[in-house]
Amino acid sequence: MSDSLIPHVEVNTGDNPQACVIWMHGLGDSGHGFAPIVPELQLPESMPVKFLFPHAPVRPVSINNNMEMPAWYDIKSLDFNSRADLTGVEESAQQIKQLFDAQVEAGFAPEKIVLAGFSQGGVIAYHLGLRLPQRIAGILALSTYMCEPGLIAEQASEANRDVPIFVAHGEQDPVVPKILGEMAVKTLQENGYEPQWHTYQMQHNVCMEEIQHVSEWLQARLG
Structure with missing residues (x-):
């Protein structure tokens, strides 16, 4: 089965991990982009975690003059x-679901698996995590x-109605304006979720304070 899975980078923080984080990168990046974050999380040795960083397929991106690059879906406009693009999002979410299912088959309990994503990858984490029929450990957006967002009310899985969700955004993000992050949080709240909302003095990136908060959140979810 592994031959048919989406290509990915694997990083384990210790032997015999019992928890797993599937982390999707942003537009134009690869699974290698976020792999170096694992040691910076400084997770305790007593809590070994398997991190998987899948590579998005290469496709033309409309707003970039149809240049081909790693992308989880096409971006046709900045509206x-x-x-x-919903079709691309659904296709990528299905590929990540196959990777998720493979971890469950390998012995990881669904409630010990976190779906994480940055930028485009976060769109996939939201889309899949809110719809998976098995209860998961959490969503990192x-x-x-x-x-x-209008589809959540009818498509959300009952199993994850109260799933822990960590949402983070840069105050000065020029790529994905903070208001888009706020709108996602508002949608979650309107649908009965209780997301944690964090903002940081940064642009479209991650910072050390955020990494520390993510580490604390992961330890609480997966410990």
């Missing part, structure tokens, strides 16, 4: 409501937004 708030149509920024994420960094500098991101939501695809077709």
